Amino acid sequence: MIPTQHDILIRHGLVIDGSGAKRLPADLAIDGDRITALGDLAGHRARTEIDATGLIVAPGFIDAHAHDDIALLDQPDMRMKVSQGCTTVIVGNCGFSAAPLTPRETYPDDFLLGDESWYRFPRIADYFAHLDHQPAAVNAAALVGHAALRAESVGDLTRPATPAEIAQMRARLEEALADGAIGFSTGLEYPSSRAADTGEIVALAEIAGKAGAVYTTHTRNYDHHFREALDEALEIGRRAAVPVVLSHHQGDGPENAGHVAWSLPRIDEARNAQPVGLDVYPYNAAATIIDPVFVLSAARVLINSSQPHPEMAGRELDEIAAEWSIDREAAAVKLSPGGAIYFCQDEQDVQAILTYPPTMIGSDGLPGGEINHPRLWGSFPRVLGHYVRELGLFDLETAIHKMTGLTAKRFGLIDRGKLAEGAYADVTVFDPDVVIDRATFTAPSAESLGIQHVLVNGAFVWRDSKPTGARSGRPLKRETRLASLTLSQPHVTEIADF
Structure with a gap:
């Protein structure tokens, strides 16, 4: 028998279950590290309840x-x-x-x-x-x-x-x-x-x-x-x-x-x-080590780091090569080891x-x-x-x-x-009208928008668009x-x- 008192209830969301099936309005209940109920849970209660009206509830x-x-x-x-x-x-x-x-x-x-x-x-x-x-x-x-x-x-x-x-x-x-x-x-x-x-x-x-x-x-x-x-x-x-x-x-x-x-x-x-x-x-751009082989096929190469020439970080490889009066392959050798972005x-x-x-x-x-x-x-x-x-x-x-x-x-x-009864409670709740990346090649660590809540094994690691400090992950x-x-x-x- 499904319990009616839960650890967590996510109510009124649009559930996309991960199978490719169409979204459905449903509530989702979590007890411990598992999903225990999914559907109309109007008569159920929980110690923690989240209103997901207008939001997508998806597997993590x-x-x-x-x-x-x-x-x-x-x-x-x-x-x-x-x-x-x-x-x-x-x-x-x-x-x-x-x-x-x-x-x-x-x-x-x-x-x-x-x-x-x-x-x-x-x-x-x-x-x-x-x-x-x-x-x-x-x-x-x-x-x-x-x-x-x-x-x-x-x-x-x-x-x-x-x-x-x-x-x-x-x-x-x-x-x-x-x-x-x-x-x-x-x-x-x-x-x-x-x-x-x-x-x-x-x-x-x-x-x-x-x-x-x-x-x-x-x-x-x-x-x-x-x-x-x-x-x-x-x-x-x-x-x-x-x-x-x-x-x-x-x-x-x-x-x-x-x-x-x-x-x-x-x-x-x-x-x-x-x-x-x-x-x-x-x-449409890759990122990896500076390698003379890799630079030949890229339209642009942006140097992120260079151990022998750290002052070149953030500069275009072609500009560096021109400054040194050498070709881009020779410049890559001179800059290695290091890292680069390849627009290729x-x-x-x-x-x-x-x-x-x-x-x-x-x-x-x-x-x-x-x-x-x-x-x-x-x-x-x-x-x-x-x-x-x-x-x-x-x-x-x-x-x-x-x-x-x-x-x-x-x-x-x-x-x-x-998202199914018995599955581990790895859950992401997001706003489909807002969610977007903000990280760019000049600001690569900018946080995205629209991710509201994230649970890992039934614990909130991200709540109300902020980290909780919980570390509930496991080696699988x-x-x-x-x-x-x-x-x-x-x-x-x-x-x-x-």
Whole structure:
């Protein structure tokens, strides 16, 4: 029997449940960390009641592509995420994860998750234990980064791993998956992993496949060899018998403008034979390390930081190169290591990827302070305000599904990403007429508008548009929540659903 006295009641809201179904007026009751009733609850009472008249009540947003591994530890209020309505982050993307990493004196320059003093978790279990004892405001599910495995096991990162090194990485990955990691990620465009050949990745990805986990990939190239890189990612999924998630699907440089005319049909074709998903951030500019390879395909490059030339932060690369009387590639070498924003994508392509039904929403933001991009603070309200309300690309129900139910299914997050009796009480309440991003490339940390309340596991972490200080997030461990995604002669409709 459903109780009529509750911990929390959210009344009179328009409920969008995360499934893609149309909104319905309903009340929502929460007891402990679970949703206990949904519907007309006029006769029910609660210790805390919220009037959501005119507001949307949705599942808490899940950031499908986050780099918050260390932010969860040194910025546990996670204001940049809860202010957007996010209640869960998927960390360990692009091959970079805070664990497993044995402490050492130096790390590769492309490890940009944050303060290196936090690289002190030899096992994923150690990382989860820290989050259990010192929780953050949001939940976290963790991927194991290929670059972290290489740093642990490969003597020279500029070459492919030897068979003995691959065997060691496979053992470390198997251990991490047993500890609760949800999958394996690569960043094959980055220096730490660039030398790895396809066979090395297949050998590791098949460990994820056997464990019922996923393989996410920042592919080997997004500009001149974009087609080949996409094909390689799909090949790895087939050979390793593992579901593939294509990270921040994009085509960089003028030669790839309009790539969606072939790349999305290519993904559709693959989805008829293997599980393939993808995520995107809602901007036409990327942000990452300063790399001479990356600067060649960007229309503009804005320098965020430079260790040898900190005075150049905030300036355009072409201006710096002209001042130094060298080309932009040489200027990038001189400025490295550091961070930059690359204006390299076609806006119409971004919109086409956003509207593609299998696409999830991810921020891809780097919270370490080196690379400032508005996507860290603005991605989810930007979709809701700019792309839904202002441009009308799709409706709110579709947008919220891409931020919640779809992502929960991709990563096997059981009882997350939905509003239903028995589901965890991760809830976001927002004003659909107001919600919008305010972060820009010149003010990248400006908070968004319109997010009224956010609950994580039944506790308010954001109330009346302000943080509460509560830290009710949890590490979400695979062995307790991951629905099996292994490939044992799956039916085509099951593959298309992934």
